[in-house]
Amino acid sequence: MKRMLAFISAILLFLGVDLVVAPKAASQTNQTAPKTEVVHVGILQMMTHPALDQIHQGVVAGLKEEGLTTGKNLKIDFLNAQGDQSNLKTMSQQLANKDSLLVGIATPAAQALANSAPKTTPIILAGISTPATSGLVKSEAHPGGNITGTSGLNPVTKQFELMHAVMPHAKKIGIIYTSSDHGGQTNAHAFARVVKQAGLIPKLYTISNTNDLQQVASQMVSQVDMVYAPQDNGVASAMKTLVNVANNVNIPVFPCAETMVPDGGLASYVISQKEMGRVAGVMAAKVLRGKNPATYPVATVKSGYYMINKKEMRKLHIKIPAAIMRAASQHGKVIK
Amino acid sequence: MNLITSSIGQGLLWALLGIALFLTFRILNFADMTVEGTFPLGAAITVTAITKGVSPLVATLLGFLGGAAGGLITGLLYTKGKIPILLAGILVMTGCLSVNLRIMGGSNVSLLGQKTFFSAKIFQSLPRYFDSVLIGGGTIILITILIALFLETDLGQAFIVTGDNQMMARSLGINTDNMTILGLSLSNGLVGLAGALIAQSNGYADANMGIGIIVIALASIIIGEVVFGYLTLNQRLIAVILGSIIYRFVLLIVLQLGFSTNDLNLISAIILAVCLMLPTLRHALKLDGILRKGVSQYGK
Numbered sequence: 001m002k003r004m005l006a007f008i009s010a011i012l013l014f015l016g017v018d019l020v021v022a023p024k025a026a027s028q029t030n031q032t033a034p035k036t037e038v039v040h041v042g043i044l045q046m047m048t049h050p051a052l053d054q055i056h057q058g059v060v061a062g063l064k065e066e067g068l069t070t071g072k073n074l075k076i077d078f079l080n081a082q083g084d085q086s087n088l089k090t091m092s093q094q095l096a097n098k099d100s101l102l103v104g105i106a107t108p109a110a111q112a113l114a115n116s117a118p119k120t121t122p123i124i125l126a127g128i129s130t131p132a133t134s135g136l137v138k139s140e141a142h143p144g145g146n147i148t149g150t151s152g153l154n155p156v157t158k159q160f161e162l163m164h165a166v167m168p169h170a171k172k173i174g175i176i177y178t179s180s181d182h183g184g185q186t187n188a189h190a191f192a193r194v195v196k197q198a199g200l201i202p203k204l205y206t207i208s209n210t211n212d213l214q215q216v217a218s219q220m221v222s223q224v225d226m227v228y229a230p231q232d233n234g235v236a237s238a239m240k241t242l243v244n245v246a247n248n249v250n251i252p253v254f255p256c257a258e259t260m261v262p263d264g265g266l267a268s269y270v271i272s273q274k275e276m277g278r279v280a281g282v283m284a285a286k287v288l289r290g291k292n293p294a295t296y297p298v299a300t301v302k303s304g305y306y307m308i309n310k311k312e313m314r315k316l317h318i319k320i321p322a323a324i325m326r327a328a329s330q331h332g333k334v335i336k
Numbered sequence: 337m338n339l340i341t342s343s344i345g346q347g348l349l350w351a352l353l354g355i356a357l358f359l360t361f362r363i364l365n366f367a368d369m370t371v372e373g374t375f376p377l378g379a380a381i382t383v384t385a386i387t388k389g390v391s392p393l394v395a396t397l398l399g400f401l402g403g404a405a406g407g408l409i410t411g412l413l414y415t416k417g418k419i420p421i422l423l424a425g426i427l428v429m430t431g432c433l434s435v436n437l438r439i440m441g442g443s444n445v446s447l448l449g450q451k452t453f454f455s456a457k458i459f460q461s462l463p464r465y466f467d468s469v470l471i472g473g474g475t476i477i478l479i480t481i482l483i484a485l486f487l488e489t490d491l492g493q494a495f496i497v498t499g500d501n502q503m504m505a506r507s508l509g510i511n512t513d514n515m516t517i518l519g520l521s522l523s524n525g526l527v528g529l530a531g532a533l534i535a536q537s538n539g540y541a542d543a544n545m546g547i548g549i550i551v552i553a554l555a556s557i558i559i560g561e562v563v564f565g566y567l568t569l570n571q572r573l574i575a576v577i578l579g580s581i582i583y584r585f586v587l588l589i590v591l592q593l594g595f596s597t598n599d600l601n602l603i604s605a606i607i608l609a610v611c612l613m614l615p616t617l618r619h620a621l622k623l624d625g626i627l628r629k630g631v632s633q634y635g636k
Contacts, residue, residue: 001571004564007578011344015469018341022463048598079591082601085545086350086552089538090584093342093465094591107444108542114448115539118464135446135540179437180543182444208433 039068039288040075042095044113046106047083049233050259055105055127055277062281068288081109088112096121101288103280104149107134107182114147122287125149126280127273129183129231131298140298148293150280151300154231154256156191158269158304160198163254165321166267167226172201174224176217176242177232179206184232187256191228210238217245229255229265239263243312252316261307262335267320267328271304305332342465343588347581348472349534353549354556354576355479356526361557362572364499364519369425371527371553372546373432374406378528379535379545380436383445386536392452396532403528404521406432411517429546436543443543452536468537475533476577479526484570495519496569548601555608556580562611 043059045052060076068074077099079091089112095102096117103124104110110125114136117123123146131137131151138144140151163173173195177184192202205220207213213235221227227246229235235242236257243264246253255265258273279299287293306328308320328334353375360368378399385395406428413424437443459467486492497505498515505512535541560572560579567575583604590603 001564001567004567004571004574004578007564008574011581014340015344015466018338019463019466022338022341080598082598083544084548084601085538085542086549087587087600089534090343090346090587091591094339094588097338097342108540108545111444111446111448111540112538115537134444135448180433180443182442182542185443208430 038073038075039101040077040099041068041101041103041284041288042077042099043079043103043105044088044092044095044109045078045080046088046109047233048080049236051231051236051257051273052105052127054258054273055280058272058274058277058279059103059105059124059126059281059284060277061274062278062283063285064281065278066282066285068285085112089116092116101284103284104128105277107136110134110136110147110149117146119146121146122284122293123147123149124280124284124287124293125151125298127152127276129153129186134182137298140300142294143296143298144294146293148287148296148298149283150276151298152231152271152273152276153300154187154190155269155271155302155304156187156194156256159228159254159256160191160194162267162269162306162324163226163228164198164200165324166254166318167252170200170225172203172224174203174205174220174227175230176205176207176213176220176227176235177230178210178234179208181232181234184230184235187230187232188228191230191256207234210234210241213238213241214245217242221246221249221251224251226251227253229253229260231256236260239265247312247315250316252312252318258307261309261333264312265307265309266312266316266318267306267308267324269304269306271301276301307333307335309335311335338464339588339592340585341463341469343584344581345465345468345472347584348476348577349468349537350530350552350584351472351476351556351577351580352479352526352530352533353553354560354580355476355483355573356523356530357550357553358557358573358576359483359519359523359526361554362499363496364516366421367425367550368407368410368520368523369422369550370406370410370428370432370520370524371425371550372548373429373436374403374524374527375531375549376436376541376543376546377406377432377439378403378531379541380439380445380531380543381528382532383447383535383541384439384441386447386450386452387445392536396453396529396536399532400525400529403531404525406528407520407522407524408517410524411520414520415513415516432546433543440541440543444540446540447536448539453533454536471533471537475529479529480573480577484573487569491518551604551608552580552583555583555604555611558608558611559583562614 081088092112093116101122102113104113105126113123175188177188195202205216207216239260243253252266255268258270308328381402382395382399410424410428413419414421454467494510495515498512502512556576556579559582560575564575
């Protein structure tokens with residue numbers, strides 16, 4: 001009991017002192033744009049995941065490109081929440097407290113940062129699929145606050161065109177995503193709209209986690225002519241399972257992200273995650289030099305490249321149009 | 337300085353979860369897995385209601401009711417359906433995921449730019465992080481007093497007896513099934529309330545925000561018990577709150593020491609395991625004797 005009273009008094013005493021000593025929230029001043037000294041940048045990543053890791057590397061590369069190098073004039077504080085959202089708040093406050101610019105990778109991380117940081121600290125989004133509907137910016141053209149960055153909307157039209165060119169007679173396209181994955185859901189529905197507009201039939205399937213994949217995918221491949229795998233953390237990590245199920249009945253899987261093609265996807269038109277991070281890094285450097293995030297539009301990285309998996313082509317006896325093969329070997333990647 | 341205040345604020349907000357689990361884990365004597373579903377359920381209901389224009393207070397109460405409904409279902413499955421408690425909890429938790437997705441219409445709903453408890457005008461003039469200290473502190477004090485008063489009533493005493501000894505409770509004419517249902521509803525209502533407040537503090541609700549929260553709740557209970565020793569029932573409630581704050585301090589220290597965040601889960605697991613083993617270790621190493629006599633005396 002004594003210990004308890006002592007602890008409570010210590011906390012109350014501390015809070016009392018902090019209340020008097022700490023500067024008032026409203027009168028806090030902007031600490032951005034230091035001229036010559038070491039710049040502190042905080043990066044908060046939602047979880048360890050190939051795509052997110054690549055965005056992270058891209059951010060560092062982008063900062064370097066603009067003359068900010070770690071060890072010289074840049075100090076990066078990097079925290080990874082490992083998918084545990086209960087830690088996001090503590091982590092984002094920790095970063096908001098010592099860094100003059102914050103970078104959020106994946107939607108919940110960016111939202112936590114936006115909520116913890118004072119309105120004067122700039123926040124750069126890296127690869128958030130829909131910044132406006134996630135409430136992070138007012139609109140993508142005029143962010144209007146302390147937040148801007150890059151958006152990573154998947155080039156669904158291009159991806160559909162590729163699928164249609166490779167499999168012109170296919171009518172039903174299966175789309176599988178994790179029901180609790182924000183990115184996967186957005187991507188899947190956007191793709192389904194494109195399929196419908198083209199007069200084909202999209203068939204949506206959801207899994208609640210990767211354990212369901214085998215069963216739901218087996219059901220799916222018996223009802224469709226080819227499969228589209230959206231930008232979905234769950235599906236991406238269990239890509240091999242999906243490919244096995246589909247290839248058993250000689251159906252190709254067209255993924256949307258770079259990492260999913262070597263895992264057994266047939267072909268895709270992808271945006272480089274690293275590029276998205278790089279652009280975010282460049283934007284971060286410009287904001288540090290004084291550019292106002294409120295009027296700095298969200299950059300959507302649109303240009304991508306073809307990726308083709310020759311192993312899958314041989315396995316499924318599928319031919320890819322020569323024009324696309326050429327484009328892939330010149331500007332994209334062909335996996336042998 | 338700032339970060340310590342922030343940890344206290346976070347500790348006070350998450351303490352609600354500890355108190356809620358205390359009712360089922362310590363008083364009724366079983367681990368209720370439902371919380372990993374009702375926590376995001378409370379968050380989902382509240383955040384969706386706020387974005388639809390409902391006032392934060394009403395929205396938060398709806399979050400409480402949503403959580404309570406989840407607990408009620410677990411209670412019915414356990415008592416009337418005769419499903420083992422662990423399984424009943426897991427079933428409701430699993431079902432909640434789909435319900436949450438239906439409520440939110442997606443997996444993530446943002447609160448940025450919406451009116452919440454945390455955006456109230458009074459907090460703008462206070463130093464940073466005092467919003468969570470005041471909201472968390474106010475709520476937890478109110479809830480703890482209400483629970484302490486409830487446990488004093490006849491109903492509350494019957495509730496305690498049910499957890500202590502079901503056979504005896506029944507022989508005293510207590511309907512133990514009803515007590516269990518009541519406890520689960522109340523506990524999960526509080527979990528929903530915690531979800532509602534934490535979603536407002538974080539600025540969003542996400543379908544995956546319940547993952548791992550049972551560890552946080554258990555940590556507050558166990559750390560509180562280990563640090564503060566033998567206490568009366570009401571004091572134990574306070575110990576849970578302080579345990580929750582201490583858990584946040586530990587996380588803060590781990591982060592400040594610059595550990596890789598990849599190791600964070602392992603570190604919290606180790607801390608919990610050590611806390612759980614402490615009574616045994618104390619006995620085995622005769623630490624009590626050392627502490628009582630004083631280290632210097634023992635040395636001689």
